[in-house]
Amino acid sequence: MPTVQAYAAPDATSPLGPLALERRDPGPHDVAIDIAFCGICHSDLHQVRNEWGGSRYPMVPGHEIVGTVRAVGAHVTRFKPGDRVGVGCMVDSCRTCPSCAKGLEQFCQQGAAFTYNSTEMDRVTPTYGGYSSRIVVTESFVLRIPDRLDLAGAAPLLCAGITTYSPLRHWKVRAGDKVGVVGLGGLGHMAVKLAAALGAEVTLLSSSASKEADARRLGASAFGHTRDEATFKRFGGRFSLILDTVSAPHDYNKYLGMLQVDGAMVLLGVPPEPTPVAAFPLIGGRRSLGGSLIGGIAETQEMLDFCGQHGIVSDIEVLPVQQVNEAYERMLKSDVRYRFVLDMGTL
Amino acid sequence: MPTVQAYAAPDATSPLGPLALERRDPGPHDVAIDIAFCGICHSDLHQVRNEWGGSRYPMVPGHEIVGTVRAVGAHVTRFKPGDRVGVGCMVDSCRTCPSCAKGLEQFCQQGAAFTYNSTEMDRVTPTYGGYSSRIVVTESFVLRIPDRLDLAGAAPLLCAGITTYSPLRHWKVRAGDKVGVVGLGGLGHMAVKLAAALGAEVTLLSSSASKEADARRLGASAFGHTRDEATFKRFGGRFSLILDTVSAPHDYNKYLGMLQVDGAMVLLGVPPEPTPVAAFPLIGGRRSLGGSLIGGIAETQEMLDFCGQHGIVSDIEVLPVQQVNEAYERMLKSDVRYRFVLDMGTL
Numbered sequence: 001m002p003t004v005q006a007y008a009a010p011d012a013t014s015p016l017g018p019l020a021l022e023r024r025d026p027g028p029h030d031v032a033i034d035i036a037f038c039g040i041c042h043s044d045l046h047q048v049r050n051e052w053g054g055s056r057y058p059m060v061p062g063h064e065i066v067g068t069v070r071a072v073g074a075h076v077t078r079f080k081p082g083d084r085v086g087v088g089c090m091v092d093s094c095r096t097c098p099s100c101a102k103g104l105e106q107f108c109q110q111g112a113a114f115t116y117n118s119t120e121m122d123r124v125t126p127t128y129g130g131y132s133s134r135i136v137v138t139e140s141f142v143l144r145i146p147d148r149l150d151l152a153g154a155a156p157l158l159c160a161g162i163t164t165y166s167p168l169r170h171w172k173v174r175a176g177d178k179v180g181v182v183g184l185g186g187l188g189h190m191a192v193k194l195a196a197a198l199g200a201e202v203t204l205l206s207s208s209a210s211k212e213a214d215a216r217r218l219g220a221s222a223f224g225h226t227r228d229e230a231t232f233k234r235f236g237g238r239f240s241l242i243l244d245t246v247s248a249p250h251d252y253n254k255y256l257g258m259l260q261v262d263g264a265m266v267l268l269g270v271p272p273e274p275t276p277v278a279a280f281p282l283i284g285g286r287r288s289l290g291g292s293l294i295g296g297i298a299e300t301q302e303m304l305d306f307c308g309q310h311g312i313v314s315d316i317e318v319l320p321v322q323q324v325n326e327a328y329e330r331m332l333k334s335d336v337r338y339r340f341v342l343d344m345g346t347l
Numbered sequence: 348m349p350t351v352q353a354y355a356a357p358d359a360t361s362p363l364g365p366l367a368l369e370r371r372d373p374g375p376h377d378v379a380i381d382i383a384f385c386g387i388c389h390s391d392l393h394q395v396r397n398e399w400g401g402s403r404y405p406m407v408p409g410h411e412i413v414g415t416v417r418a419v420g421a422h423v424t425r426f427k428p429g430d431r432v433g434v435g436c437m438v439d440s441c442r443t444c445p446s447c448a449k450g451l452e453q454f455c456q457q458g459a460a461f462t463y464n465s466t467e468m469d470r471v472t473p474t475y476g477g478y479s480s481r482i483v484v485t486e487s488f489v490l491r492i493p494d495r496l497d498l499a500g501a502a503p504l505l506c507a508g509i510t511t512y513s514p515l516r517h518w519k520v521r522a523g524d525k526v527g528v529v530g531l532g533g534l535g536h537m538a539v540k541l542a543a544a545l546g547a548e549v550t551l552l553s554s555s556a557s558k559e560a561d562a563r564r565l566g567a568s569a570f571g572h573t574r575d576e577a578t579f580k581r582f583g584g585r586f587s588l589i590l591d592t593v594s595a596p597h598d599y600n601k602y603l604g605m606l607q608v609d610g611a612m613v614l615l616g617v618p619p620e621p622t623p624v625a626a627f628p629l630i631g632g633r634r635s636l637g638g639s640l641i642g643g644i645a646e647t648q649e650m651l652d653f654c655g656q657h658g659i660v661s662d663i664e665v666l667p668v669q670q671v672n673e674a675y676e677r678m679l680k681s682d683v684r685y686r687f688v689l690d691m692g693t694l
Binding site for chain 2: 098099104107109170237252253261264267268269270271273274275276277278279280281282283284285286287288289290291292293
């Protein structure tokens, strides 16, 4: 088994540091990938610090992986050495349950094999993520990165991109639809770009008035300052879909009032505590409050191809992997516009 | 203007008593109806006692109205004297806004003219409901009651029936789908009957174990006792749709966990306070929490025709109108299986 370089969290409280990691030899259906870049997702930090419980250590985080194919197994048909590829939040699933059969591997009834802090489908072998020099992934869970896209900028598409694209598609956003995006961070800035590329009229809703210029640059046609109560009246009944990327506590009911009849507000962020929801804003307009989790593999490829057609990548700041601990601290202060990407060439 | 007999609440705290009421002469598009029966909806009590605020007095409640046509205006084409007809929660709407254009008059952007405790679309003339001997309603808001149905038993279809039928249709319940119904009261018992008639496998979820026999008689194939925590595990991930008819406080999150991937829980009852909702049960399964309000006029006729085909009426207890105050007290104790209907022949 080849040994590769990685950056790992030894436990929930120590900084990340170097770790030598064994990856499996590519099997007949496997693709071995030289990782070029890996995005930093806020969930990396949640899991490193065991904020959701059940974390496994040492943990090599990272599920926004891009690189080039180093080698392929004998039965691999879709990839060859040198191809630009990506790996997102999952590296396998049962492939047979009703969710997998519908292309919703993220809801695999056996539980998908997530890219790190999880196990392969044998439920024994730990998975290690993209803060590393190489990874070996079964062909079915490897994505193709369109040639047109900058490789580093494409990395966050594998999580932030699909997390925002999937609900835009599932809730059937079409040209001219009025879409609200709550929060302008890693997820929010991708939501604005993707919704605008789908032809929607996008309104960015933020507690920071200073985000307006960026929101408009990214594709929003309107801006609402959510510390101003007039915003909720001004946009009352406006949106067919609101994507809520904020994980800080906020009053869902005020946002639900900005939905049209049959509109949906979809949670992508997870506030620390349950949020009180009144029945009237839902009943009085047949509105709904939903949630969405990344997206399936086929839909992730569709998203990448869509980004290729529209020239969409993430706005990023590239850092050497040795600065990951500082990056986490800056991320906590929202001091990034809008996604950190680690350069694995520095490992 | 003809004077008709009615039963009215003079204010928020006094019992209902007789009132002589003026109804308009039928205009060219109007239908004058001799009211035979009127169901008692829990919302009658909420509004009589001003529990939602803004009540207008004297109030003649009642929006589950059935009777026979007494006279029609010159331009009325769909009804003639002697026809069996019904009137539900609305007597008019703007008819031109996007909601009305889609047949969702209950979400009319000008605000529908509700059958009582509201105004006609002139926003001046008060509306008075079905606890009365006659009513005059514009043809477009008059429904046809299928000949096969018992007239008294059909009365609650005009509110309880459409309130449960509309979400079953909107969320596309098909034969074999697994539907949960929370609560077995006026709404819940109609939800069980209608979902079963659509071919769904219905599970009744109730805090009263004593409701099981009735639930099965009405069409449920399974029963879950919600005071037993094992119920939530037993039915975990089971339902594509849960209709929640309960207005007492309860933990939505436990119920959301009983939804399949892409499942929806739809609120029909209004708890007194907002209910805390966690993001994880929504995100981890792309589930949604929605609400639904009665149904449009065309869908109400569709529901009545469906009930005609399937021989569905409400389980009722008929009372003379003079017992309405006692009926309210018994309704508060859930001492009715499952809907009171006032006999307007006793006025």
